[in-house]
Each structure stands twice: as structure tokens, then as C-alpha cells.
Amino acid sequence: MTQALPLPRRPLGNTGLEVTPLCIGCAPLGSMPETFAYSVAEEQALATIRAIFASSVNFIDTAASYGDGESERRLGMVCASWEDCLPGSSWPPRPIVIYKRVSLAASRCAAAWSAVCGCLA
Numbered sequence: 001m002t003q004a005l006p007l008p009r010r011p012l013g014n015t016g017l018e019v020t021p022l023c024i025g026c027a028p029l030g031s032m033p034e035t036f037a038y039s040v041a042e043e044q045a046l047a048t049i050r051a052i053f054a055s056s057v058n059f060i061d062t063a064a065s066y067g068d069g070e071s072e073r074r075l076g077m078v079c080a081s082w083e084d085c086l087p088g089s090s091w092p093p094r095p096i097v098i099y100k101r102v103s104l105a106a107s108r109c110a111a112a113w114s115a116v117c118g119c120l121a
Contacts, residue, residue: 007056012097019059019097024052026060029074030067049078058094063101
């Protein structure tokens with residue numbers, strides 16, 4: 001993989017966090033054919049998430065409603081296996097902000113989200 005070009009950072013409201021002006025939405029990675037008219041295979045989704053983390057983007061959007069938690073489960077899989085992806089590198093590769101939206105489906109997706117939280121703790 002080639003070296004990622006740095007992106008500028010901007011304040012995220014009053015949070016004190018600095019994020020890239022580009023936020024990557026993970027809805028399509030949740031395999032939602034009823035919404036997007038296509039489905040993303042798991043390996044393709046995992047490769048896309050790894051590429052996001054390898055880039056200079058540090059702002060990721062996800063929600064429990066994306067594929068009924070599938071987007072978050074896949075995000076958590078990459079977080080949990082970071083050492084396997086890039087041996088010798090630490091997780092996270094740099095500060096990453098995961099923008100999590102909550103919906104009524106959140107209670108059904110608690111396990112998927114705890115996988116993401118667990119690896120970020």
C-alpha cells in the first residue's frame with residue numbers, strides 16, 4: 001500500500017477532537033442490499049475498512065441500523081485483529097474518531113457495538 005497523503009484536521013464542535021474534513025460512512029459496508037441495491041461481501045468490506053485505517057482519514061461514521069449491526073461488527077473485526085493486519089504496528093495507528101449514531105435498533109446490536117468499544121478501550 002502506498003503512503004497516505006496527510007489530510008488537514010478541523011475541530012469537531014466543542015469536543016476538543018480534531019477530525020479530517022472527510023468522514024467515511026460505513027453504511028454500504030453493512031451489506032444492505034434493500035437500501036443500496038447491492039451487497040458487499042465480508043472480505044471486501046474488511047479490506048475497505050483496513051484501507052480506511054491505513055489512510056490519513058480519522059473520521060468514521062457508523063450506526064446500529066447499518067445492516068442491522070453488520071457494519072459495526074465488521075468494523076470491530078478489523079479493530080480486534082489490527083496486529084494481524086499490520087504486524088508490529090499498534091492500534092490505533094493514530095487517533096481515530098468513530099461517530100456512532102444510535103437508533104431504535106441499537107438494543108439488538110449491543111454485542112456488535114461492544115466488540116468495537118472493547119477493541120478501542
